[in-house]
Each structure stands twice: as structure tokens, then as C-alpha cells.
Amino acid sequence: MKLLRKLIPDFLRQWDLELQRSHPRLWSTRIHHHLWFLLLINALVFALGLLIRVTTVKFPDPEDLFGWIMTPTVVYAAFWVYKVVLFTPERRFGIRKPFAEVGELGVHFISLLLIMTIPYNLALTVTYRIANLMTDAEFAEDVDTLNKNAYLFISGDGRLFSAPSNSYDEDAQPYLTSSSSHGYFKDLDEYVDRNRYVEDGPPKVGQIYEDHITAYNEMADPDLESYDPVRAAFHRVQIDSIERTCPFYFTAHGPFTPQAWGGIFLSDSLLEVGYVDLVRSGRPVDPEAVRRTIELGHVYSAYVTDRSVDDVLREFTQRRSSSFNLDTADQQIRNMWEAKTWNYDFLEWDTLIYVLFISCFLLAIVISIFKNLYWQPLLITAVVCLLLPITLLVFALILDEAVRNVNEEDILINTYYAIALFLAAWVFLAPRTSTYGTVRAVLAILANLIVPFIVFFTLTLLHIEWVIFGLDALQDSLYVLRDTAAFNDPALAALEMEVHDLEQRVQMILTVVFWANIALYVIALHSFFRATYTRMMALPERK
Amino acid sequence: MLATRIREVTALAAGTDLSLATRRLMDLCDEFPVFHDLRGAAMALRADYNMGRELGAAEMSGASGSALAERCRQLAAAIGQRSTGTAEVGHAPAAEVVFQAQQLTKAFRSGGHHFQLGPIDLELRTGRIVGVVGENGNGKTTLLRQIAGLLDHDGGTLAHPHAGTDPYRIRQTIAWIPQRSVRWQGTLLQNLRFQAAVHGTLGAANEDRVLYTLHRLGLTRFKDLTWKQLSSGYKLRFELAKMLMWRPKVLVLDEPIANLDLQAQQLFLQDLKHLAASQRDPVAVILSSQQLHEIEAVADDIIFLKNGKAVYSGAADSFDRDRNSNVFELRGVFQRAQLEQALGAGAILHIDDTGLIFRLTTPRTVGPQQVLKAIANADLEVSYFRDISTSTRKLFHQDP
Numbered sequence: 001m002k003l004l005r006k007l008i009p010d011f012l013r014q015w016d017l018e019l020q021r022s023h024p025r026l027w028s029t030r031i032h033h034h035l036w037f038l039l040l041i042n043a044l045v046f047a048l049g050l051l052i053r054v055t056t057v058k059f060p061d062p063e064d065l066f067g068w069i070m071t072p073t074v075v076y077a078a079f080w081v082y083k084v085v086l087f088t089p090e091r092r093f094g095i096r097k098p099f100a101e102v103g104e105l106g107v108h109f110i111s112l113l114l115i116m117t118i119p120y121n122l123a124l125t126v127t128y129r130i131a132n133l134m135t136d137a138e139f140a141e142d143v144d145t146l147n148k149n150a151y152l153f154i155s156g157d158g159r160l161f162s163a164p165s166n167s168y169d170e171d172a173q174p175y176l177t178s179s180s181s182h183g184y185f186k187d188l189d190e191y192v193d194r195n196r197y198v199e200d201g202p203p204k205v206g207q208i209y210e211d212h213i214t215a216y217n218e219m220a221d222p223d224l225e226s227y228d229p230v231r232a233a234f235h236r237v238q239i240d241s242i243e244r245t246c247p248f249y250f251t252a253h254g255p256f257t258p259q260a261w262g263g264i265f266l267s268d269s270l271l272e273v274g275y276v277d278l279v280r281s282g283r284p285v286d287p288e289a290v291r292r293t294i295e296l297g298h299v300y301s302a303y304v305t306d307r308s309v310d311d312v313l314r315e316f317t318q319r320r321s322s323s324f325n326l327d328t329a330d331q332q333i334r335n336m337w338e339a340k341t342w343n344y345d346f347l348e349w350d351t352l353i354y355v356l357f358i359s360c361f362l363l364a365i366v367i368s369i370f371k372n373l374y375w376q377p378l379l380i381t382a383v384v385c386l387l388l389p390i391t392l393l394v395f396a397l398i399l400d401e402a403v404r405n406v407n408e409e410d411i412l413i414n415t416y417y418a419i420a421l422f423l424a425a426w427v428f429l430a431p432r433t434s435t436y437g438t439v440r441a442v443l444a445i446l447a448n449l450i451v452p453f454i455v456f457f458t459l460t461l462l463h464i465e466w467v468i469f470g471l472d473a474l475q476d477s478l479y480v481l482r483d484t485a486a487f488n489d490p491a492l493a494a495l496e497m498e499v500h501d502l503e504q505r506v507q508m509i510l511t512v513v514f515w516a517n518i519a520l521y522v523i524a525l526h527s528f529f530r531a532t533y534t535r536m537m538a539l540p541e542r543k
Numbered sequence: 544m545l546a547t548r549i550r551e552v553t554a555l556a557a558g559t560d561l562s563l564a565t566r567r568l569m570d571l572c573d574e575f576p577v578f579h580d581l582r583g584a585a586m587a588l589r590a591d592y593n594m595g596r597e598l599g600a601a602e603m604s605g606a607s608g609s610a611l612a613e614r615c616r617q618l619a620a621a622i623g624q625r626s627t628g629t630a631e632v633g634h635a636p637a638a639e640v641v642f643q644a645q646q647l648t649k650a651f652r653s654g655g656h657h658f659q660l661g662p663i664d665l666e667l668r669t670g671r672i673v674g675v676v677g678e679n680g681n682g683k684t685t686l687l688r689q690i691a692g693l694l695d696h697d698g699g700t701l702a703h704p705h706a707g708t709d710p711y712r713i714r715q716t717i718a719w720i721p722q723r724s725v726r727w728q729g730t731l732l733q734n735l736r737f738q739a740a741v742h743g744t745l746g747a748a749n750e751d752r753v754l755y756t757l758h759r760l761g762l763t764r765f766k767d768l769t770w771k772q773l774s775s776g777y778k779l780r781f782e783l784a785k786m787l788m789w790r791p792k793v794l795v796l797d798e799p800i801a802n803l804d805l806q807a808q809q810l811f812l813q814d815l816k817h818l819a820a821s822q823r824d825p826v827a828v829i830l831s832s833q834q835l836h837e838i839e840a841v842a843d844d845i846i847f848l849k850n851g852k853a854v855y856s857g858a859a860d861s862f863d864r865d866r867n868s869n870v871f872e873l874r875g876v877f878q879r880a881q882l883e884q885a886l887g888a889g890a891i892l893h894i895d896d897t898g899l900i901f902r903l904t905t906p907r908t909v910g911p912q913q914v915l916k917a918i919a920n921a922d923l924e925v926s927y928f929r930d931i932s933t934s935t936r937k938l939f940h941q942d943p
Contacts, residue, residue, distance in 0.1 A: 020733065092741055
């Protein structure tokens with residue numbers, strides 16, 4: 001503590017004194033110390049972010065870093081909460097101002113959000129450094145080079161099954177042991193068309209392929225009654241033939257751009273096009289392209305196997321799996337792509353709003369209330385909130401009829417409403433019951449946690465369970481129409497549009513209600529609860 | 544009122560009790576606007592006294608003590624000079640009723656044991672101190688907790704003429720100092736500043752109030768200490784200091800001097816009396832204690848509780864005024880027979896030997912002088928003597 005005090009500069013001591021004398025509520029939030037220490041911590045974290053080793057070959061995953069730094073962040077947050085809850089005007093029966101209480105809630109909320117700058121600082125610093133290891137243009141060029149030559153390095157036999165270890169049919173032996181990796185297809189149209197199902201039309205190659213695989217799997221397994229190695233070898237020949245002519249590769253991608261590229265190599269059909277072109281043209285493989293690819297593999301990964309250009313060319317010519325493995329380089333490039341496009345969970349809008357914002361808001365509420373309380377009520381509240389769902393679960397297990405339908409969401413929602421009902425009942429029972437300060441405090445915490453979401457939860461429940469917006473009925477009508485009407489029936493399109501509109505409206509209503517409920521709580525109910533609570537706490541004990 | 548106070552400080556300044564002199568000089572300059580410009584000088588005097596006196600020493604000594612005494616005299620003279628020709632300002636503040644209880648009762652039933660406090664009638668007035676005395680388990684703390692608004696009552700009525708019926712407002716006018724102080728966080732200085740600020744004393748006034756209180760209660764050198772670092776006595780003074788920050792109307796103290804040494808008890812009770820009778824912010828004080836003689840010395844009114852009932856409730860100096868007998872406690876190197884012989888049969892109604900002391904009951908006509916003279920004549924060695932004829936201590940020895 002003494003060391004921490006030494007870190008406080010004179011001007012901040014002066015502010016501290018001024019706030020202590022003239023703005024006790026603001027002083028008690030410790031926002032000034034909080035900002036100062038966050039500045040220091042963030043400077044350290046930033047320095048740490050700069051010191052962490054970041055090279056193309058090796059760098060940490062920013063999401064992992066975000067997770068690791070959360071531990072010291074939580075420790076700091078706990079320390080901050082401890083400091084913040086020590087001084088409160090209400091506990092000293094000081095002057096109460098409703099809007100000051102809202103302001104206090106706001107300051108706590110901002111303080112909590114600011115604490116989260118610590119993990120974001122580290123993760124974003126490292127992300128920025130990863131993203132700037134090379135320019136986008138250089139990165140795109142490397143990716144393109146690797147993409148264009150990736151077919152030279154296809155490893156493994158890569159298909160759906162491997163050859164059985166024992167074979168009974170010598171005729172089938174060459175097929176069973178052959179590699180089917182370097183497939184090509186004879187007809188692009190057939191490739192494109194291979195899976196498109198047309199009713200009553202001739203079976204497509206994709207369907208035939210699946211049938212052969214199913215048959216092979218049933219006949220090649222000695223443990224099954226259908227075991228028949230000869231017929232299995234036959235199916236294997238068919239499969240191999242299809243694989244050679246129509247490999248089942250899918251998606252195609254363009255060159256890397258931070259916005260559009262999905263971080264996936266061109267390992268699919270376009271690669272095969274390049275391969276087929278090469279084979280058809282009869283051109284020799286360019287050794288320089290192979291050398292460059294090997295070189296790039298080493299640039300992005302320390303774990304790619306050490307192979308010469310000749311090794312690669314020989315394996316390619318012999319139609320063998322390449323022993324030069326680019327997978328680790330591939331993974332590293334995907335990681336760099338994530339950094340360049342800032343594509344992380346902790347930066348998703350949903351995470352920011354619904355995880356960060358809501359959890360900080362809830363914590364701010366708890367701190368605002370907790371400032372007027374002592375540890376005991378808070379712990380009792382925590383136990384109540386834990387015991388209720390456990391009790392519900394036990395009941396659900398006892399009544400095994402119910403347990404089939406009970407899941408975590410049901411338990412949580414039932415807990416939520418059980419607490420809400422208990423609070424509602426207590427309001428009427430209070431005048432006739434013995435009331436202790438601790439009970440009041442527990443009830444106050446529960447009320448503050450229940451109320452900000454009660455309208456939203458209730459509306460959502462009514463929407464899902466009681467279908468108050470009629471969305472299910474409309475969707476049912478749509479399903480019926482889809483089964484009966486023609487594909488291009490205008491009524492179908494109109495109904496689809498109507499369902500879409502209603503979904504959008506329901507979503508909008510729920511969102512508005514959610515935020516309105518929170519706003520109502522912040523503007524009016526929080527002050528009301530605190531005023532009621534402090535009034536209750538001032539009442540004498542009945543015992 | 545002012546003249547009395549000036550005479551008091553002049554006399555004190557001429558004496559040797561620098562502690563009391565500096566405190567009363569501060570009080571005078573703070574309470575009467577006509578001396579506000581001397582407030583700084585009084586505060587500096589007190590600060591120098593606090594810092595100059597050795598920790599634990601009874602009084603300042605040596606050259607510094609003499610110099611301080613001289614400064615006290617100079618300030619007292621300046622005050623005296625200022626008051627010459629000044630119209631008499633400030634009458635003794637009218638004792639306002641700040642708390643009333645009528646037929647107050649509270650019952651507890653636990654494990655077959657039943658206890659009922661009351662019914663009790665009580666009125667607290669600003670500037671007056673009420674002492675609640677009685678043996679353990681007779682309802683003193685229960686009564687004080689009810690007055691402080693911490694415990695509900697079963698019967699009777701409570702009224703807070705200054706605060707209405709809003710419980711928060713009521714609690715804003717009552718300061719509760721429990722026997723064991725509740726742990727607080729931060730430094731003493733931080734707490735005082737915060738306490739003053741949340742009750743509306745802001746900015747420079749806040750600093751002034753805090754400094755004044757620190758000096759006045761001799762807490763200056765402890766201002767940066769935390770709860771753990773303070774002794775029980777200073778914790779209690781801190782509680783008093785906190786109270787001074789927001790000037791409540793009622794001050795309720797439960798066994799405040801139980802853990803204090805004799806000197807600290809004297810100092811505390813002295814301050815309590817001065818603060819209660821403050822010209823500017825008089826406060827009604829009610830306190831419980833087992834130190835009967837100290838409480839009787841400081842209290843204006845006494846409530847004696849026995850088995851939850853107020854056996855006596857009234858002015859401290861009116862207790863048993865219409866008695867038929869006197870009661871004395873004495874101890875010495877003599878036997879009961881020697882005492883009887885020394886006093887003679889006509890002077891003794893009853894002698895009770897507790898094993899530690901003799902409790903002597905005499906006719907009303909036999910006063911303490913006669914008893915002491917008789918003992919001296921008999922050449923008996925006395926080590927302890929107390930006249931408890933008008934003390935509620937007598938009630939401790941009555942069977943229920």
C-alpha cells in the first residue's frame with residue numbers, strides 16, 4: 001500500500017484532497033486514482049505487448065493473451081471494488097441526492113469498462129504488431145504464391161478411407177494401395193454438375209460416388225456380415241476412378257485482401273484447374289516456383305519439413321503424397337489474416353455490447369448497492385441465487401416426468417421468476433414480518449438485479465412460450481404454402497416477406513424493450529431503490 | 544453567558560491546566576462570532592500544546608510549557624479586552640427537547656427467560672447529559688439502542704421534534720457511539736473529511752472544521768493513523784470527532800468510558816460536558832456506564848434501571864433529597880467493632896460488611912464530617928471514604 005501511495009503524483013494528491021473536501025461522492029468512487037493507476041498499468045501492459053516476441057514464424061494468439069491477462073485484471077478489479085465500497089454517504093446518513101446516485105452508478109460503470117482496457121490493450125497491441133509484420137501487399141503476394149503452387153505439395157492420401165490392412169483379392173491389391181490424392185477431372189462441366197440433383201434424372205457422379213463408398217465400407221469390414229473383399233475391391237476401383245477424375249473439392253477463393261479473403265488457401269477446385277492445365281499442357285513444373293514455395297513455408301513456420309526442390313518434384317512426378325508439409329505455415333497465415341482483419345471474438349460487436357456492456361452494467365449495479373451494505377448480505381444474496389436453481393434442479397430430478405423437459409435455461413428463468421415473486425410477496429408481507437437489516441439488504445440487492453431485465457425477460461418469455469406476436473402461426477402457414485404452392489407462386493413470396501417483416505418487428509420490439517428497461521432502471525428506478533433501501537436501513541430493527 | 548465564559552478562560556489561563564485552558568479558549572473563539580478572528584490564534588495555541596506535550600505526559604513542562612502558558616494568558620487578556628464594552632451576547636442556549644419517549648417498552652423472550660424493559664418516560668434536551676446506570680443485563684443498551692433508532696420498540700411512543708417521522712432524517716440527527724467502535728477504513732483524517740463533506744461542510748470550511756476538531760480533541764498527531772493503529776481511547780475520541788463533523792442533535796453513547804484509563808475518562812467526560820453545552824451547537828447526550836461516580840459527576844439527569852424498570856429517573860442532584868438516612872462507604876485498617884465503637888450506637892443505623900468495604904448507614908443528622916471526625920478521634924486508619932447518600936449507587940445494593 002505504501003508503494004502504491006508513492007506512485008501517486010502531487011497534482012493527484014491535490015485533486016484527491018479537493019474531491020475529498022468538496023465532492024465526497026465522486027471521491028468515494030476513486031475515479032481519479034483509478035484513472036491514474038489504469039494509466040500506469042496500461043503503460044506497463046503496452047510495454048509488455050511491445051516486448052512479446054512477434055515474428056512471422058511465431059507469435060501468441062491475441063485471444064489467448066486476452067484470456068491470460070484477465071486474471072490480473074480481475075485481481076485489480078477486486079482491489080478497486082474493495083477501495084470503492086469503503087466510503088459511502090448513505091451508510092453515514094449523509095446528504096442524499098437522487099441524481100448524484102445515478103451519476104455514481106455511471107461512474108462505476110465507466111470505471112468497470114475502463115478496467116477492461118487492460119486486456120484489450122495487450123491483445124490489441126500484439127494484434128497490431130502481428131498485422132504489421134508485413135504490408136498487406138506483401139502478404140497477399142505470399143499467399144498468392146503459396147496458393148498457386150499448393151497443388152505441388154498435397155500431402156496424405158486425403159480421401160475418405162484408407163486401405164484395409166489385409167486384402168484377399170490380389171487383383172484388387174493395386175487399387176487398394178494406390179494413392180488417390182493427385183486427382184484430376186476430365187470434364188469441368190461434370191465436376192460443376194456432379195452434385196446437382198434432378199428428380200427422375202440420371203444419377204450424378206456425386207451420388208454414384210457416395211453409393212460406392214457406402215458399399216465399400218459395408219463390404220471391406222471383416223467384422224460385418226456383409227464382408228466381401230472381392231466386391232469391396234470392385235467398389236474401391238470405382239471410387240478410385242471417380243476420385244481420380246472428379247475429386248470432391250469445393251470452394252474457390254480470390255487472392256488475399258483484408259476485407260474479403262477468408263484466410264483459406266486455394267486448395268480446392270481452382271487448384272485442380274491449375275493442376276489439370278499443367279498436366280494437359282505437358283509443361284514441366286517450374287523448379288523456381290517450388291523453391292519459392294519452400295522458402296515461403298519456412299518464412300511462416302518453423303515446423304515445415306525440410307525438403308529439397310528435387311524431393312518435391314520427384315514426389316509430384318511419381319504422384320505420391322508430398323512429404324513437404326505446408327499445414328503449419330497455412331495455420332500461421334490464417335492467424336496473420338485474423339490479425340490483419342481484426343477478426344477476433346473479443347472485438348465482435350455482440351461481445352462488446354452483450355458481454356462487456358451488460359456484465360459491466362450488472363457489476364456497477366451491484367457495486368452501487370453494495371457500497372451501502374456489508375459483506376454478509378452480499379454473500380447471502382449469492383448463496384440464495386445459487387441455492388434456488390439447485391433446489392429447482394433437485395425437484396426436477398425427483399419428478400422425473402419434469403426432468404426430461406428441464407434444461408439450464410428453464411432452471412435459470414424459473415429462478416429468476418421465483419426471486420421476482422418472492423420480492424413481490426415480500427412487499428405486501430413486510431409490514432407484518434420481523435425485518436432485520438440483513439434481510440432488507442439482501443432483498444435490496446435482489447430487487448436491483450431482477451428489475452432491470454424483468455420487462456424484457458417477461459416479453460421474451462411471452463413471445464417464445466405464448467407466441468404473443470403470432471410468428472409461429474405465420475411460419476406454419478408459410479410451411480404449408482411451401483409444400484402446396486408452386487415454386488414461383490407470388491403468394492409464397494408475399495408470405496415469406498410478411499414473415500420476414502414480423503421477425504424484424506419482433507426483434508426490434510425486444511431490442512427497444514431491453515434498452516428501455518435498462519434506461520428506465522438507470523434514470524428512475526435505481527435512485528428509487530436506493531432511496532427506499534436507505535430509508536429501510538434507517539428503520540430500527542425488529543427483534 | 545459570555546461574561547461567564549470569559550471569566551472561565553481567564554481563570555484557566557492563569558492556572559496550570561494548559562490542556563483545559565487551550566480547549567476552552569478554542570471553544571470560546573469558535574462559538575462566539577465576536578471572537579472569530581481570534582479562532583486561528585486559539586487553534587495555533589492548541590496545536591502547539593498538542594504537538595509540544597509528550598505523548599502520555601499529564602501536562603507540558605519546562606520553558607515551552609511556560610511560554611505556552613504566557614501565550615494563553617495573552618489570548619485570554621485579548622479576549623477580555625475585546626469583550627469590554629461589548630454588549631452581552633449569547634445567552635445560555637435554551638434547552639430544546641430533541642427526543643421524547645412515553646411509556647416506552649421492549650420485551651425479549653429467549654429460552655424461557657423473559658425480560659421486559661420499561662415502561663419508561665424520557666425526555667432529552669440539548670445541552671443536558673443523561674446518564675443511564677444499572678447493573679449488567681438490566682436494559683441499558685436496549686434503551687440506548689431504541690433511542691438511537693437501532694431497535695424498534697414494542698409499546699409507547701417516540702418523538703423526534705427536530706426530525707419528523709422520516710427514519711433517514713431521524714438517523715441524521717442522532718449519533719450512536721457503541722461500546723466497541725465499528726471498524727472503519729482509511730485514515731482518521733480521510734474519515735473526518737468525508738464525514739464533514741457528506742453532511743454538507745465543503746471546501747475550505749471542511750478543512751477548517753476538520754483541523755479545528757483534530758486540534759480540539761488532541762488528535763492531530765494521530766490524523767494519519769488507521770483504525771488498527773489507534774488505541775481504544777483515541778478510537779473513542781475519533782467517534783466524538785466524527786460527531787463534531789455533522790453536529791447531531793442527540794448523542795447516544797453506550798459504555799463509552801469502560802475501556803479508558805482514569806485520565807482519559809476525565810478528559811472525555813470533560814469534553815462531553817463542554818460539547819453538550821456548546822453555545823452554537825448544543826447537543827443532548829445520553830450515555831450508559833458502570834463508572835457511577837464519574838457519570839454522576841457529569842450527568843444532569845440519571846436513569847437507574849433495575850430489571851428493566853426505571854427505579855430512579857430525574858435530576859442527578861435531586862436523588863434521595865428527602866432521605867431519612869445517610870450512607871457512606873469506607874475502608875481502612877479496622878474491624879467492624881472498632882467502627883461501631885468509634886461512632887457510637889446512636890450514630891449507626893446499619894453497617895454492612897461486603898468483605899471489601901463497610902457500608903455505613905447513619906441517621907440523616909449524622910453527616911460525613913461527623914463520621915470522619917469520629918473515625919479520626921478513634922485513631923482509625925482510613926484508606927477510602929465516600930458519601931453515597933445522594934448517589935444512585937445506593938440502589939445497587941437493594942434487593943430486587
